[in-house]
Amino acid sequence: MKANEMVTVQSPETVTVQSREIVTVQSPEMVYANGLQVSYGRHAALQDISFSLPRGEIIGLVGENGSGKSTLMRLLAGMIPSYRGKVRICGMTDLWKAKKRVSFLPAVPFFEKEKNVLQTIECFSGLFPGYRKEMVQTLCARFGLSLSEKLSAFSTGRLALALFILHISREADLCLLDEPFRGIDIKTRQAMKDVLIETVSPEKTFLISTHEILEMEPLFDRIILLKEGHLVFDEAADSLRERTGKAVAEVIREAM
Amino acid sequence: MMKRLLKYELGRLILPFGILYALSLLLSLSIRLAGGGEGGSLAGILFTFLLTLGSAGILVWRFYQTLYGHEAVFLFSVPTGAAAQIAFRVLSALVFSVLSGFVMMVSSLLIGGEPSRLTLSLTPLSAAVYLGGMVLSILGLTLELELFLTLSGLPVFRPRQKRWISAFFVLSFAADRFISPARDRLWPMQLILTSNGLFFSGDRIPADFSLSFSLAGVLLSLIRIPVCILLIIFLIRRYVMIAE
Numbered sequence: 001m002k003a004n005e006m007v008t009v010q011s012p013e014t015v016t017v018q019s020r021e022i023v024t025v026q027s028p029e030m031v032y033a034n035g036l037q038v039s040y041g042r043h044a045a046l047q048d049i050s051f052s053l054p055r056g057e058i059i060g061l062v063g064e065n066g067s068g069k070s071t072l073m074r075l076l077a078g079m080i081p082s083y084r085g086k087v088r089i090c091g092m093t094d095l096w097k098a099k100k101r102v103s104f105l106p107a108v109p110f111f112e113k114e115k116n117v118l119q120t121i122e123c124f125s126g127l128f129p130g131y132r133k134e135m136v137q138t139l140c141a142r143f144g145l146s147l148s149e150k151l152s153a154f155s156t157g158r159l160a161l162a163l164f165i166l167h168i169s170r171e172a173d174l175c176l177l178d179e180p181f182r183g184i185d186i187k188t189r190q191a192m193k194d195v196l197i198e199t200v201s202p203e204k205t206f207l208i209s210t211h212e213i214l215e216m217e218p219l220f221d222r223i224i225l226l227k228e229g230h231l232v233f234d235e236a237a238d239s240l241r242e243r244t245g246k247a248v249a250e251v252i253r254e255a256m
Numbered sequence: 257m258m259k260r261l262l263k264y265e266l267g268r269l270i271l272p273f274g275i276l277y278a279l280s281l282l283l284s285l286s287i288r289l290a291g292g293g294e295g296g297s298l299a300g301i302l303f304t305f306l307l308t309l310g311s312a313g314i315l316v317w318r319f320y321q322t323l324y325g326h327e328a329v330f331l332f333s334v335p336t337g338a339a340a341q342i343a344f345r346v347l348s349a350l351v352f353s354v355l356s357g358f359v360m361m362v363s364s365l366l367i368g369g370e371p372s373r374l375t376l377s378l379t380p381l382s383a384a385v386y387l388g389g390m391v392l393s394i395l396g397l398t399l400e401l402e403l404f405l406t407l408s409g410l411p412v413f414r415p416r417q418k419r420w421i422s423a424f425f426v427l428s429f430a431a432d433r434f435i436s437p438a439r440d441r442l443w444p445m446q447l448i449l450t451s452n453g454l455f456f457s458g459d460r461i462p463a464d465f466s467l468s469f470s471l472a473g474v475l476l477s478l479i480r481i482p483v484c485i486l487l488i489i490f491l492i493r494r495y496v497m498i499a500e
Binding site for chain 2: 074077078079080081082096099100102103104106108109110123126127128129
């Protein structure tokens with residue numbers, strides 16, 4: 001590409017030059033956020049939050065209840081229209097369009113009780129383009145989740161695991177998981193962690209909000225700590241350990 | 257993608273509406289078989305009222321689930337434009353509103369009964385205008401209500417924009433109430449199909465039962481429906497999700 005050509009960013013990985021030549025470039029970060037502010041009436045849920053999430057990492061979003069974790073997740077999932085600041089996902093500022101690249105597992109995920117896993121897979125593949133059916137089937141078989149069993153018949157742990165697998169099997173670059181380990185037994189949590197490690201790739205980023213920091217610490221490449229809607233720190237886990245000489249969980253406990 | 261969402265939503269609505277329609281038709285057939293001739297008119301009105309209430313209940317319940325419940329988060333995460341998110345909700349509700357209207361008519365016809373002494377016989381043209389006016393007006397009102405519910409719940413518009421949208425619908429409803437009194441007066445009556453043609457039967461025949469009122473209603477509905485559609489297109493193009 002010539003240096004004096006005007007460049008217009010159209011999509012995260014596509015650049016159009018005036019001569020109509022299409023070249024592909026990589027957005028440097030998965031998420032870029034600057035000065036994000038969200039208010040619910042008079043209550044400020046997020047205040048001046050700035051961070052950037054690199055590609056191909058598992059990032060832990062931690063903080064007390066009410067610190068703004070879920071609000072941040074919902075904002076990145078394009079479900080909060082009224083906010084201040086700048087946010088870019090895969091280079092896109094239109095969060096409505098960025099949904100193609102974002103998968104969101106909320107704290108209380110929706111599922112149709114009367115459907116079995118196979119029917120739910122069909123429903124997901126109908127609604128989400130590029131849905132990886134085979135991946136769900138393979139993972140379900142591996143963890144002993146029956147495809148023909150109704151979701152309502154599953155135990156809490158098995159249901160959480162099934163929904164977790166169903167959501168992360170979307171063709172998405174950014175996976176937002178809002179407290180996926182809440183109320184889940186240790187065996188299922190381990191299964192989820194195994195799936196995460198296997199699924200993360202240089203193109204796929206996971207942002208996971210959790211309170212189980214002690215257990216999940218080894219999983220996270222990066223930690224974002226929120227407190228009362230403010231960003232306390234956004235730092236690589238290794239750098240945090242090196243800088244403070246303490247375990248991440250300890251640093252977080254002190255900062256909270 | 258809109259088709260897929262529409263298919264999903266129609267699939268979710270079929271069961272509750274199917275039960276409602278089956279119950280309604282079974283009950284009206286039972287009344288007919290039990291020889292409900294004399295009380296037919298009253299039963300017909302009661303059925304129409306209950307079906308309207310049932311249909312509205314199901315639709316409001318679905319709007320709540322798909323706009324504010326856990327299902328809403330799931331549906332909003334589907335990668336579609338805002339237009340598809342609005343359209344699939346409104347269209348599916350509209351489909352079942354029309355079906356409910358049809359089932360109401362069939363139920364009324366099944367219950368039947370002899371036309372009362374106040375039955376008003378209409379020429380085919382007048383009947384078509386009255387009937388068309390009613391159907392269009394109800395469709396317009398339903399479309400507006402469904403649009404209003406969707407637009408106010410969708411995470412697309414900011415609070416100030418939502419206030420403007422609300423103002424538009426309030427004005428539109430007010431205009432409807434003011435201009436279409438003929439339609440409202442027809443509500444307590446029952447439509448009866450006999451071998452001689454269409455009849456409106458009921459205890460109250462409005463004094464100002466004129467063609468001009470119905471024509472005004474038809475005209476208003478014909479204007480309101482495209483205005484609603486244009487408004488949606490304008491709002492989507494102008495405001496949808498612009499990051500500051």
